[in-house]
Amino acid sequence: MKDISVLIGGRAGDGINSAGAVVAWLFSRLGYYVFVSTDYPSLIRGGHNFTMVRAADHPVGAYNDRFDYLVALNQETLDLHAPHCPDCIIVANADQVKKPGSGQTISVGEILKEESAPPVTGNSAMIGAFAKAAGIPWKTLEEVFTAHMPKAADENLRVARRAYGAVNTVRPVPVLGKAPLSLITGNEAIGLGLASGGLDSYIAYPMTPSSTLLHYLAGNAERLGITVFHPESEIAVILAGIGSAVAGKKTAVGTSGGGFCLMTEGLSFAGMAEVPLAILVSQRTGPSTGLPTYTGQADLRFVLHAGQGEFPRIVVAPADAGEAYVWSDAALRLAWKYQVPSIVLSDKSLSESTYSLRYEDLALLSIGERGTAGDNDVPYRRYRTTLSGVSPLAFPGTTGAVVKTNSYAHDEDGITTEDAALVAEMADKRRRKETALIEELAHLPCVSTGGKTDAPVALLCWGSVGNACSEVAAELGLRVIRPLVLSPFPDRQFTDACTGVERLIAVEENATGQLASLVKEHGGRADATVLKYDGRPFTPEELKLRVQEVLAS
Amino acid sequence: MTRNLITPAQNTWCPGCGNFSIQHTLKDILAGMENEGRSLDNVVLVSGIGCHAKIADYLNISTVYTLHGRTIPVATGLKLANPELTVICCAGDGDAYAEGLDHLIFAAKRNIDLTMIVHNNRVYGLTTGQYTPTSPLGFKGKSTPTGTAEYPFNPLELMLAGGATYVARGYTRKMPQLAALIRQGIAHKGFAFIDVLQICASFFNMTEYYQSRVYDLAGHDPADFDQACKKAREWDYNRDAPIALGVFYEKGYPAFNDRFPLKKAMTAEERQQQIHDLFVAAT
Numbered sequence A: 001m002k003d004i005s006v007l008i009g010g011r012a013g014d015g016i017n018s019a020g021a022v023v024a025w026l027f028s029r030l031g032y033y034v035f036v037s038t039d040y041p042s043l044i045r046g047g048h049n050f051t052m053v054r055a056a057d058h059p060v061g062a063y064n065d066r067f068d069y070l071v072a073l074n075q076e077t078l079d080l081h082a083p084h085c086p087d088c089i090i091v092a093n094a095d096q097v098k099k100p101g102s103g104q105t106i107s108v109g110e111i112l113k114e115e116s117a118p119p120v121t122g123n124s125a126m127i128g129a130f131a132k133a134a135g136i137p138w139k140t141l142e143e144v145f146t147a148h149m150p151k152a153a154d155e156n157l158r159v160a161r162r163a164y165g166a167v168n169t170v171r172p173v174p175v176l177g178k179a180p181l182s183l184i185t186g187n188e189a190i191g192l193g194l195a196s197g198g199l200d201s202y203i204a205y206p207m208t209p210s211s212t213l214l215h216y217l218a219g220n221a222e223r224l225g226i227t228v229f230h231p232e233s234e235i236a237v238i239l240a241g242i243g244s245a246v247a248g249k250k251t252a253v254g255t256s257g258g259g260f261c262l263m264t265e266g267l268s269f270a271g272m273a274e275v276p277l278a279i280l281v282s283q284r285t286g287p288s289t290g291l292p293t294y295t296g297q298a299d300l301r302f303v304l305h306a307g308q309g310e311f312p313r314i315v316v317a318p319a320d321a322g323e324a325y326v327w328s329d330a331a332l333r334l335a336w337k338y339q340v341p342s343i344v345l346s347d348k349s350l351s352e353s354t355y356s357l358r359y360e361d362l363a364l365l366s367i368g369e370r371g372t373a374g375d376n377d378v379p380y381r382r383y384r385t386t387l388s389g390v391s392p393l394a395f396p397g398t399t400g401a402v403v404k405t406n407s408y409a410h411d412e413d414g415i416t417t418e419d420a421a422l423v424a425e426m427a428d429k430r431r432r433k434e435t436a437l438i439e440e441l442a443h444l445p446c447v448s449t450g451g452k453t454d455a456p457v458a459l460l461c462w463g464s465v466g467n468a469c470s471e472v473a474a475e476l477g478l479r480v481i482r483p484l485v486l487s488p489f490p491d492r493q494f495t496d497a498c499t500g501v502e503r504l505i506a507v508e509e510n511a512t513g514q515l516a517s518l519v520k521e522h523g524g525r526a527d528a529t530v531l532k533y534d535g536r537p538f539t540p541e542e543l544k545l546r547v548q549e550v551l552a553s
Numbered sequence B: 001m002t003r004n005l006i007t008p009a010q011n012t013w014c015p016g017c018g019n020f021s022i023q024h025t026l027k028d029i030l031a032g033m034e035n036e037g038r039s040l041d042n043v044v045l046v047s048g049i050g051c052h053a054k055i056a057d058y059l060n061i062s063t064v065y066t067l068h069g070r071t072i073p074v075a076t077g078l079k080l081a082n083p084e085l086t087v088i089c090c091a092g093d094g095d096a097y098a099e100g101l102d103h104l105i106f107a108a109k110r111n112i113d114l115t116m117i118v119h120n121n122r123v124y125g126l127t128t129g130q131y132t133p134t135s136p137l138g139f140k141g142k143s144t145p146t147g148t149a150e151y152p153f154n155p156l157e158l159m160l161a162g163g164a165t166y167v168a169r170g171y172t173r174k175m176p177q178l179a180a181l182i183r184q185g186i187a188h189k190g191f192a193f194i195d196v197l198q199i200c201a202s203f204f205n206m207t208e209y210y211q212s213r214v215y216d217l218a219g220h221d222p223a224d225f226d227q228a229c230k231k232a233r234e235w236d237y238n239r240d241a242p243i244a245l246g247v248f249y250e251k252g253y254p255a256f257n258d259r260f261p262l263k264k265a266m267t268a269e270e271r272q273q274q275i276h277d278l279f280v281a282a283t
Helices: A016-029 A075-084 A108-115 A119-133 A138-148 A153-166 A186-196 A211-219 A234-246 A257-273 A300-305 A321-338 A348-352 A420-441 A465-476 A491-497 A514-521 A540-552 B019-035 B051-058 B071-081 B093-099 B101-110 B155-162 B175-187 B207-211 B225-234 B268-281
Strands: A003-012 A033-039 A046-056 A069-072 A089-093 A104-106 A182-185 A201-204 A227-229 A251-255 A277-283 A314-316 A341-347 A354-357 A404-406 A447-451 A457-460 A479-483 A485-487 A503-508 A528-531 B043-047 B062-065 B086-092 B114-120 B166-171 B191-197 B214-216 B243-250
Touching: A003 A016, A003 A075, A003 A119, A016 A033, A016 A046, A016 A119, A016 A138, A016 A182, A016 A354, A033 A348, A046 A075, A069 A075, A069 A119, A075 A089, A089 A119, A104 A119, A104 A153, A108 A119, A108 A153, A119 A138, A119 A153, A138 A153, A182 A186, A182 A321, A182 B268, A186 A211, A186 A277, A186 A321, A186 A341, A186 A348, A186 A354, A186 B268, A201 A211, A201 A234, A201 B071, A211 A227, A211 A348, A234 A251, A234 A257, A234 A277, A234 B062, A234 B071, A234 B101, A251 A257, A257 A277, A257 A300, A257 A341, A257 A404, A277 A321, A277 A348, A300 A341, A300 A485, A300 A514, A314 A321, A321 A341, A321 A354, A321 A420, A341 A348, A447 A465, A447 A491, A457 A465, A457 A514, A465 A479, A465 A503, A465 A540, A479 A491, A503 A514, A503 A540, A528 A540, B019 B043, B019 B051, B019 B086, B019 B114, B019 B175, B043 B051, B043 B071, B051 B062, B051 B086, B062 B071, B071 B086, B071 B093, B071 B101, B071 B114, B086 B093, B093 B101, B093 B114, B093 B155, B101 B114, B101 B155, B101 B191, B114 B175, B155 B166, B155 B191, B155 B225, B155 B243, B166 B175, B175 B191, B175 B243, B225 B243
Parallel strands: A003 A069, A069 A089, A089 A104, A201 A227, A201 A251, A251 A277, A277 A341, A314 A341, A404 B062, A457 A479, A457 A503, A503 A528, B043 B062, B043 B086, B086 B114, B114 B191, B166 B191, B214 B243
Antiparallel strands: A003 A046, A033 A046, A033 A354, A182 A354, A314 A485, A447 A479, B166 B243
């Protein structure tokens, strides 16, 4: 199996992200599956940033502890990472590095001077040096630079060429020769999935790690025909989202845990008023401000229970960009079909990492639309009781329809009531929607089962941790059970997935085993937990050791 | 088709409540719009939470009965989605000036095209009598039995500073003028703000006080911002002074939707093609 890892490090502001992206494009052109993840502190300039590019001949969604190549833009990168990769191939910027050890260096400053090139092209020198050390054909660099920086390809190529000629090939990477795949981040996939689901408007306030979805949709608003709006706060975000949906536009909002705190009153409003709305919640390390740029999975219980009162909600937790695309499409469609809020629960690892995928391989789930109000709905009653609990939907502006949306307990017309029987009847109506939703979800793949699917020992996980679990399960011969839908909990599918399981080990990036406790609530039982909550995702190596410890106990 | 503009919902406002005047004024305005041949299907009334908000139940038009302080963001979402809608917000003074203050200032900043009617009785009624941001210094309410220790906001001054393009004050016992102010606010392209002095019959009955001090702004040029500020400061909701009613300020200015047009809707096929192309561009 081909499996190559590259670490590129430097200061924040050095363009580590874009350098990583170019390295990813290089591997992709050579026919590799790529996974790119970034580690950066919460500041704009200075500090230590690094990007990890993993390239393999099979899909990957986690980064390793070990590296094969180390691209050091400064001394700190060498000091921090070189001790952990004794047999790394190192290329370093001679201007910033005093002791390159066994590595090769180039002077970026000298190259820029000789080529009269601007500082912004400096990383192209480092990429040129890395490519030569890794034996990547020059033609591949030309292709990547031309495709992805069309305006400045020549200048960057001149700089890269100088560095390419200045170092030796030490450890050539095999050329796989397969067609390159699309490189898409989790948040981009969520944006494209929402767009596919019919998104009209995206409303959000900046908050890492959800912001890149705001940026992506704003940047592609014209192309996708989506209105993107950034208001004054997350409170305004969700309420404007509700207003937009009430007016008939398919709307999504996005945030992280802190912003979602502010959204909870609006979430509960959407639950009572039966307003369809999709919400991205991308988790980072908490509580409170926590670690803004690091990952975690500690908001599961929060999103399941956020908001006062009881109302149905959909919560989906994809593991990678492909699932993020498919389930974001589904989350928006299901929200509208059942007039409930739906939450796409992501995390920093998924939202900001890049994955290889192919559009043609992404099979969207089949979710029909429920018809809007028609001639039989005169006079229009916003909350007309039906067998399914789902009322015909009309929007203000519809001829002859008085559409009354209400946050209070209300009657079928949307007029406030405190009548005991009516209040209970409308609560029952909302619960019937959940029953109908559960019936629909029974036909969708709500639980992913992977690894050795008949193994008696299974790893239980959710979200992005599923990728590391898959790798470990493959090595150790374990099963992986991963609910993709967490609300309403897919009891039946989960029970089926657990058939023959003698030992269930929950793997989560939180301190309390939130999925393990949810499973317990639903009649299951996790026999052990493997938890991590330092803001860093599990690497397959670390997870393997931790799981082996449990297996040995 | 002329509709009955009042729903069968039982009205639970206290006898003598200023809300009745606002409801009837709005009802008359809506009836007038219908008589002029305008459809009421495109009118949406957005209310917050509090006594004022029950107006959503009582008027037989499309409504969004929102949350405390949240009329503006919901109304902004409605206008964002459908600029053709005529959006009228009814909010309380506690509602708009306390929990909803940030949204209110942003509505002014954005010049979003809606009409904001603040039912300003200067007390929390439904929660049985606590001070609000416009209660006078020393107001003795249930949460401040020895009197408040803070000065009230002057909402007109706040809105002028915020960039509102229509700033007016009405009074529930001057219904014809109130109707004119609201009509003009609805006709105004942009954020129309109307602070409506009303009494709370149960917790803060200011009838006598207002009756002896209100006067109509006459000979005032609403295009003159400095003059508007001066007039707005004449009575600061605290000290004893004449209380001007009328339009303090109005200026023509592009509304939010003029500068923030909706994206053109595309068919599912066109959309899917664009998504495909974005995937391909990422190879």
